Amino acid sequence: MLKAVNPATGETVRETSLDSEADVNAKIEASVAAFQKWKKTSFAERAKLLKSVAAYMREHVETLAPIMTEEMGKPIKEAHGEVAKSALCADHYADHAEGYLSRQVLESDASLSYVQHLPIGPILGILPWNAPFWLAFRFAAPSLMAGNTCLMKHDPHVPGCAEAIVECFAKAGAPEGLFQALYLETPSVEAVIRDDRIRGVSFTGSSKGGSAVAGIAGSAIKPAVLELGGSDPSIVLADADLDKATDVLTLSRIINAGQSCIAAKRIIIEESIYDKVEALMREKLSALKVGDPRETTTDVGAIARPDLRDQLHRQVQTTISEGADCLLGGELPDGDGYFYPVTLLSNVKPDMCAFNEETFGPVAVLVRARDADHALELANDTRYGLAASIWTDTDRGEAMASSIDTGQVSINGIVKTDPRLPSGGTKASGLGRELGPHGILEFVNAQQVWIGPAKPA
Incomplete structure (x- = not known):
């Protein structure tokens, strides 16, 4: 049984039966059957469905968003935004997939030679709890527009979100078997990855989990895209707009109660402005409201699970014991739910816990x-390489970007994922890319076509 617990109250809000082995087999068979028809549809037909799904989500945001708030504690104003962003992703690929996958003519000795991009079959998405709708559409929208079918193994703690996403496709008129959810405990997913009928795997989660998925997929000789953890650096230099920088870094650090892979985690400040930035961060972080995620005035909701909160508190307390200064928060609150206070650690050094480990919370x-x-x-002194930001003169920041070993860099702006732009990491932060024109190419057969006769030598 999959159990969803409201992290703001600690109460069980939903229980969902696990799929049996027969259920999983039937769903994979349905996915294969749907693929045989879906791969023959036109881009216009695929786009019509994705547009309908997007429209359904926008029309039902008031019922979809609260499921996220209930199951994983996302503040309701952020949950509304996530539904809207997911719809935007569906629309983007409906509008641009045909162009992204257009035939690429390459000169050779042939009369005509080109590459065409063909669908490969059922794609398995293995997803975490922290952005239940967005991560589902980030994986599914490009895969479906490429002509593949999708099976989603969502996190065991958000079964209601999984059910709601499946319903969005059903209500929009998706063919049977096109998009399905597998209700499984995590250990059961290995058999699905190894199944010959599954042709590719998209995984979002921890580096440890990604390593396991990569090993399984590699041994089965099938492609895998991995979006993993991050300890993202944000560099603030003396010529930056400090008020704007600290506004954005405050927001970046506390979105989804800080439970985001691409949130600003290590804020690296030039010595001459360190005290000023510290004072601004303390002022802005202390103004945030931690509380009931159902309330629109709440800025920071609960941590998703008690074990995650305990892990975060261990990291904070260890870092303090190693010599860092705790300027805000740092103590477990009394009361129901898995809340953690907005916390500010100063004078953190490279040998300390919070510098080296990913902190998944409002720290x-x-x-x-x-x-x-x-x-x-300092920015590159990490095993991760997901994203970074630089706050400085624009030209100087752009020149510095290529020296940072991350998959994306923002200059004077918030780090975010965008359907129009590729996203992914280096080092322990992942393999491959999602979104933009690059993401849709991960699960296609780039087939070379050579047409004779050969040109004269």
Whole structure:
């Protein structure tokens, strides 16, 4: 039985039966059958369905968003935004997939030679709890528009979200078997990955989980895209707009109660402005309201599970014991739910816990840098490489971007995922890319076509 617990109250809100082995087999068979028809549809037919799904989500946002708030504690104003962003992703690929997958003519000795991009079959998406709708559509929209079918194994703690996403496709008129959810405990997913009928795997989650999925998929000789953890650096230099930078970094650090892979986690500040940035961050973080995620005035909701909160508290307390200063928060609150206070750790050094481990919660970490070169050195001093931001003169920031070993860099702006732009990591933060024109190419057969006769030598 999959059990959803409201992290704001600790109460069980939903129980969903697990799929049996026969259920899983039937769903995979349905996915294969749907693929045989879906791969022959036109881009216009596929786009019509995705547009209908997007319209359904926008029309029913008031019923979809609260499911996220109930099951994983996302503040309701953020949950509304996530539904809207998911609809935007569906619309984007409906509008642009045909162009992204257009035939690429390449000169050779043939009369005509080109690459065409063909669907490969059922794609398995293995998803976490922290952005239940967005991550589902980030995986599914490009896969479906490429002509593949989708099976979604969502996190065991958000079964209601999984059911709601499936219903969005059903209500929009999706063919049977096109998009389905598998209701499984995590250990059961290995057999699905290994099933010969599954042709590719998209995984979002921890680096540990990604390593396991990559090993299984690799041994089965099938493609895998991995979007994993991050300890994202944000560099703030002396010539930055400090008020704007601290506004954005405050928001970035507490979105989804800080439970985001691409949130600003290590804020690396040039020495000459360190005290000023510290004061601004303390002021802005202390103004945030932690509370009931159902209330529109709440800025920070609960941590999704008690074990995750315990892990976060261990990281904070360890970092303090190692010599960091705790300027805000840092103590477990009394009362129901899995809340954690907005916390600010200052004078964090590279040998401390919060510098080296990914902190998944509303904990901001401030690090001193002597100058821009030292800031780059600190930014790259991590096993992760998901995303980064730089706050400085625009030209200077752009010049620095190529020196940061991450999959994306924002100059004077918030780090975010965008359907129009590729997203993914380096090092322990992942393999492959999602979104944009790059993401849709991950699960297609780039087939070379050579047409004779050969040109004269």
